[in-house]
Amino acid sequence: MVPVIAIFSHVPPSSLFHQLTTKVVKDALIVSGKTIVVAQIVTLLVGTPTAYFFASRRFPGRAILVTLVELPIVLPPAVAGLGLIVAFDRFGLIGRHWPWLASHVAFNQTAVVFAILLVSAPFYVRQGIAAFEAVDPSLVSASRTLGAGPVKTFFRVTLPLARSGLAAGLALSLARGLGEFGATIMFAGNLQGKTQTLPLAVYTQFESNLDAALAMSALLVVISFAILFSLKASGLWLRTRPVVVAGRG
Amino acid sequence: MEKLHANFRLPLRSYDLEFSLDVEGTVALVGPSGAGKTSVLRAVTGLVKPASGRIALDSSAWFDSERKIFLKPDERRVGLVFQEYALFPHMSVRENVAYAGRHRVDEFLERFRISHLAGARPTELSGGERQRVALARALARDPGVLLLDEPLSALDANTKIAVRGELQELLREFGLPTLLVTHDYEDAASLADHVGVIVDGHLRQFASPQELVAHPADGFVASFTGANLLRGTAHRREDELTVISLESGETVYSTDQGDGAVGVVVYPWEVLVGRSHQPDSALNVIEGEIRSLVRVGNRVRIRIGPLTAEVTDASVEKLGLAVGGRAVASFKATGTRLVSYR
Numbered sequence: 069m070v071p072v073i074a075i076f077s078h079v080p081p082s083s084l085f086h087q088l089t090t091k092v093v094k095d096a097l098i099v100s101g102k103t104i105v106v107a108q109i110v111t112l113l114v115g116t117p118t119a120y121f122f123a124s125r126r127f128p129g130r131a132i133l134v135t136l137v138e139l140p141i142v143l144p145p146a147v148a149g150l151g152l153i154v155a156f157d158r159f160g161l162i163g164r165h166w167p168w169l170a171s172h173v174a175f176n177q178t179a180v181v182f183a184i185l186l187v188s189a190p191f192y193v194r195q196g197i198a199a200f201e202a203v204d205p206s207l208v209s210a211s212r213t214l215g216a217g218p219v220k221t222f223f224r225v226t227l228p229l230a231r232s233g234l235a236a237g238l239a240l241s242l243a244r245g246l247g248e249f250g251a252t253i254m255f256a257g258n259l260q261g262k263t264q265t266l267p268l269a270v271y272t273q274f275e276s277n278l279d280a281a282l283a284m285s286a287l288l289v290v291i292s293f294a295i296l297f298s299l300k301a302s303g304l305w306l307r308t309r310p311v312v313v314a315g316r317g
Numbered sequence: 318m319e320k321l322h323a324n325f326r327l328p329l330r331s332y333d334l335e336f337s338l339d340v341e342g343t344v345a346l347v348g349p350s351g352a353g354k355t356s357v358l359r360a361v362t363g364l365v366k367p368a369s370g371r372i373a374l375d376s377s378a379w380f381d382s383e384r385k386i387f388l389k390p391d392e393r394r395v396g397l398v399f400q401e402y403a404l405f406p407h408m409s410v411r412e413n414v415a416y417a418g419r420h421r422v423d424e425f426l427e428r429f430r431i432s433h434l435a436g437a438r439p440t441e442l443s444g445g446e447r448q449r450v451a452l453a454r455a456l457a458r459d460p461g462v463l464l465l466d467e468p469l470s471a472l473d474a475n476t477k478i479a480v481r482g483e484l485q486e487l488l489r490e491f492g493l494p495t496l497l498v499t500h501d502y503e504d505a506a507s508l509a510d511h512v513g514v515i516v517d518g519h520l521r522q523f524a525s526p527q528e529l530v531a532h533p534a535d536g537f538v539a540s541f542t543g544a545n546l547l548r549g550t551a552h553r554r555e556d557e558l559t560v561i562s563l564e565s566g567e568t569v570y571s572t573d574q575g576d577g578a579v580g581v582v583v584y585p586w587e588v589l590v591g592r593s594h595q596p597d598s599a600l601n602v603i604e605g606e607i608r609s610l611v612r613v614g615n616r617v618r619i620r621i622g623p624l625t626a627e628v629t630d631a632s633v634e635k636l637g638l639a640v641g642g643r644a645v646a647s648f649k650a651t652g653t654r655l656v657s658y659r
Binding site: 212216225229 | 363364389391395396406418454458
């Protein structure tokens with residue numbers, strides 16, 4: 069708690085607000101805002117079917133595959149960043165087969181999005197698997213016997229019942245993605261107005277303009293607090309199961 | 318009324334479920350837990366696919382292994398009421414009932430006396446109300462077959478008696494071929510025209526409730542079926558005893574309270590058998606021809622008129638009982654229980 073209080077007590081609030089309007093901070097805000105929004109949308113669109121797939125299927129090697137998907141949660145971000153670099157290298161796993169893609173993902177905002185995705189999406193997928201698995205199977209069966217096909221069943225029963233768990237997962241991945249540092253600086257670089265996100269700007273400004281670094285830090289603290297607090301308020305924090313009311317059949 | 322034909326083999330974890338039955342009217346499947354009862358329902362709805370066989374409603378096949386037909390649950394005209402009702406917790410009562418189709422929702426809410434609960438969530442309902450919603454939802458789909466999985470087991474003892482009465486009425490009203498699963502023989506006997514006893518995936522016996530008590534196929538069926546259930550009309554009396562005029566013509570007494578249409582429950586081992594009527598404390602006496610004598614283990618089940626008694630081999634010999642002869646069955650008013658029957 070001490071470091072958090074220290075950030076707010078080091079300079080007067082008026083100076084914090086003033087610093088937020090400087091060019092370097094505004095640039096970082098825009099980069100972070102754009103990349104995190106894109107990353108969250110991709111996480112939703114790709115992570116939801118992935119989570120549903122793992123929750124509804126049992127096959128040999130599933131445990132290993134799930135562990136691989138969750139691995140970036142515990143991996144040092146620098147390792148993740150290095151992995152991205154060699155994957156998109158001209159001779160890398162992706163660069164070799166799709167050179168066009170590789171040449172468009174280097175030291176730009178697409179690279180930032182990739183770095184954020186790699187470290188934050190696993191939080192969503194992990195929570196999503198738990199959320200889908202917690203949906204009472206008899207409710208899904210009931211939907212089918214009531215004449216609904218698999219698609220209607222998914223959108224009217226499974227998804228609404230998993231929604232709160234998915235929302236919690238998305239919030240966690242948002243918080244993780246906002247704070248992403250290591251993978252981004254290695255894979256996307258640290259170019260102001262281009263790939264310099266808020267955490268990178270904090271790191272850069274810390275030597276030249278401490279007040280600006282403090283202002284951005286304060287902003288990140290407030291956002292992180294808001295995410296965590298809203299999770300707690302909605303009763304979703306540290307809860308792998310969303311609210312399921314009906315009994316099991 | 319349509320007829321459900323089910324004849325299939327379904328491998329389960331510890332045995333193969335082999336099932337063959339034609340369902341007309343109301344049929345109850347009874348058996349211990351793990352006997353495969355619920356799997357029968359899952360196979361009929363299409364939630365699991367049997368290895369071989371045929372499941373059809375009249376002439377339309379839902380599953381036919383030879384003709385490679387397997388309809389998905391949503392393609393079968395089947396209504397299934399789940400054991401814990403499986404109401405959608407995120408929808409109101411109205412939305413639950415409307416899930417299968419938006420037409421006639423009001424009519425169903427009205428008919429099942431749940432109109433006043435239309436806006437309520439399932440968690441706010443009592444057990445009996447939940448069951449009515451589950452039934453309304455299943456029947457709103459206009460199914461050709463109704464399946465009920467342990468329809469009364471989620472209810473407490475007091476609610477159960479009332480709900481069982483409601484269920485009897487509804488089953489009669491809708492007149493669908495109905496297959497219900499229960500581990501409680503009393504529920505089966507009071508709801509169904511025919512009862513199938515299923516053990517370890519095999520149908521041990523299929524007969525009317527009266528037949529099952531009188532002629533159990535084996536010791537298991539005998540111990541499972543347990544009681545006689547005699548239908549009649551109850552009249553309350555001043556002296557606190559209830560008088561019941563049985564459908565078979567006799568009059569019996571019970572210490573239980575009851576009025577109107579009731580079932581009198583008597584266990585076969587509570588019934589004394591003699592050649593002639595001896596004065597004793599048993600208030601209820603039924604005299605009649607011995608219609609059958611069936612050995613079950615070291616005991617004998619004797620059918621006298623509407624009643625089945627269980628005595629030892631030695632007693633049968635001592636009294637010289639034989640089919641066609643006359644005998645007197647007696648039992649105490651305190652040895653009876655009354656259950657609702659409409």
